[in-house]
Amino acid sequence: MSKPETPIQKKNRSAIMNAGLEVFSKFGFRGSTLDQIALESGLSKPNILYYFKSKEVIYTTLLGELLTDWLKPVRDIDPDGDPIAEILGYAAHKMEMSQNYPRQSRLYANEIIQGAPRISNVLTSELHEVVDKFAQLIKSWSKKGLIRDVDPHHLIFSIWAMTQHYADFDFQVRAVLGHDDPFPKGEKHVEDMLRQMLTV
Amino acid sequence: MSKPETPIQKKNRSAIMNAGLEVFSKFGFRGSTLDQIALESGLSKPNILYYFKSKEVIYTTLLGELLTDWLKPVRDIDPDGDPIAEILGYAAHKMEMSQNYPRQSRLYANEIIQGAPRISNVLTSELHEVVDKFAQLIKSWSKKGLIRDVDPHHLIFSIWAMTQHYADFDFQVRAVLGHDDPFPKGEKHVEDMLRQMLTV
DNA sequence: GCGTGATTTTACCAGTTGGTCAAAACATGG
DNA sequence: CCATGTTTTGACCAACTGGTAAAATCACGC
Numbered sequence: 388m389s390k391p392e393t394p395i396q397k398k399n400r401s402a403i404m405n406a407g408l409e410v411f412s413k414f415g416f417r418g419s420t421l422d423q424i425a426l427e428s429g430l431s432k433p434n435i436l437y438y439f440k441s442k443e444v445i446y447t448t449l450l451g452e453l454l455t456d457w458l459k460p461v462r463d464i465d466p467d468g469d470p471i472a473e474i475l476g477y478a479a480h481k482m483e484m485s486q487n488y489p490r491q492s493r494l495y496a497n498e499i500i501q502g503a504p505r506i507s508n509v510l511t512s513e514l515h516e517v518v519d520k521f522a523q524l525i526k527s528w529s530k531k532g533l534i535r536d537v538d539p540h541h542l543i544f545s546i547w548a549m550t551q552h553y554a555d556f557d558f559q560v561r562a563v564l565g566h567d568d569p570f571p572k573g574e575k576h577v578e579d580m581l582r583q584m585l586t587v
Numbered sequence: 588m589s590k591p592e593t594p595i596q597k598k599n600r601s602a603i604m605n606a607g608l609e610v611f612s613k614f615g616f617r618g619s620t621l622d623q624i625a626l627e628s629g630l631s632k633p634n635i636l637y638y639f640k641s642k643e644v645i646y647t648t649l650l651g652e653l654l655t656d657w658l659k660p661v662r663d664i665d666p667d668g669d670p671i672a673e674i675l676g677y678a679a680h681k682m683e684m685s686q687n688y689p690r691q692s693r694l695y696a697n698e699i700i701q702g703a704p705r706i707s708n709v710l711t712s713e714l715h716e717v718v719d720k721f722a723q724l725i726k727s728w729s730k731k732g733l734i735r736d737v738d739p740h741h742l743i744f745s746i747w748a749m750t751q752h753y754a755d756f757d758f759q760v761r762a763v764l765g766h767d768d769p770f771p772k773g774e775k776h777v778e779d780m781l782r783q784m785l786t787v
Numbered sequence: 788g789c790g791t792g793a794t795t796t797t798a799c800c801a802g803t804t805g806g807t808c809a810a811a812a813c814a815t816g817g
Numbered sequence: 818c819c820a821t822g823t824t825t826t827g828a829c830c831a832a833c834t835g836g837t838a839a840a841a842t843c844a845c846g847c
Contacts, residue, residue: 417618510762552748562710
């Protein structure tokens with residue numbers, strides 16, 4: 388039985404989550420400090436520790452929320468839908484997440500690059516499982532001749548790579564393009580690429 | 588006139604570079620400490636600072652070397668070669684770099700994710716320029732009908748994204764696949780994908 | 788095997804780090 | 818407006834941070 392949140396708790400907890408996301412996504416766990424999060428959230432350091440008992444709890448709470456949002460759209464793929472539309476729809480959705488929630492993408496990227504020390508169990512269990520199911524579905528689609536014969540796992544990696552690239556490497560993308568908004572063209576390109584890859 | 592290096596200098600400098608690469612690629616600049624680099628290199632902290640005058644110099648030296656290796660294969664693309672072979676060759680080369688030098692890839696990824704504070708000038712000048720030239724070449728190839736009509740910049744981003752994914756997200760890739768070596772199949776998949784995308 | 792410069796170590800420092808604690812300030816229902 | 822629980826603060830700590838200075842040790846040509 389957890390007590391109901393007071394309005395103050397709700398406001399401050401979310402301010403801390405937001406500040407934590409801002410800081411951790413930029414510097415990773417080790418590179419971030421409670422002082423930065425304190426500054427960013429407008430709360431004092433001891434006050435932050437009143438709401439979350441350690442730096443690590445803030446971090447893992449953020450990662451937990453993130454993984455839920457991450458996995459959901461994979462689970463939502465409709466096995467009875469049109470294969471190409473389903474896969475393209477998933478890619479488009481990931482692309483929107485990169486555009487609208489780049490900090491989450493960077494937080495996750497940081498964690499994985501650093502060897503995923505705090506979520507490797509989720510990767511080998513939940514993620515593995517959910518991806519395998521998706522991969523089997525793709526396999527069955529190509530067996531039925533509905534899409535080209537592709538390696539399902541590596542197709543999924545390609546989708547992740549291309550879509551997350553726009554969030555994680557945003558700085559490089561914009562530097563190379565000269566500060567246009569890369570997303571409209573990027574989305575079209577990824578769609579084109581996947582369609583070419585999948586169309587029989 | 589810089590003095591010639593003694594064997595000891597050569598050995599220790601390279602030990603520090605190697606240790607720095609190991610540590611910085613895992614934790615980024617802010618998250619890494621001289622103590623970690625000292626431990627990893629087997630030298631004492633003051634001894635490290637005898638060879639490099641600060642933590643930042645180690646880091647920027649590594650980044651500098653990296654960018655040179657990074658840019659070279661783009662410059663080496665032959666405008667008179669077979670377009671598809673040239674692009675696929677470049678992608679294959681990047682893939683090998685991901686396989687053989689994953690730490691460099693992660694170091695670079697960390698730097699970009701963190702907003703590229705120490706190399707943004709290189710990105711907007713040298714990288715921008717070199718990529719624009721490559722993009723123009725791609726454009727001319729598709730104008731001549733030698734490859735499909737694609738957005739050159741975003742094609743390049745896709746190549747970078749897919750190839751570097753295998754280094755930067757190695758942990759996730761292996762977790763999902765269950766510890767097979769992902770590279771042989773990954774390389775084939777990327778090649779297939781690009782060929783589909785480019786063949787008229 | 789000695790002298791000189793190259794290398795390494797020891798001891799240290801000031802600033803920052805994550806975190807604690809008790810006291811103070813606040814909110815709010817009665 | 819008071820009592821009680823909630824929230825916030827200020828003072829503090831031990832460990833760690835990047836970096837310094839000088840002394841000690843080492844390597845090597847003579």
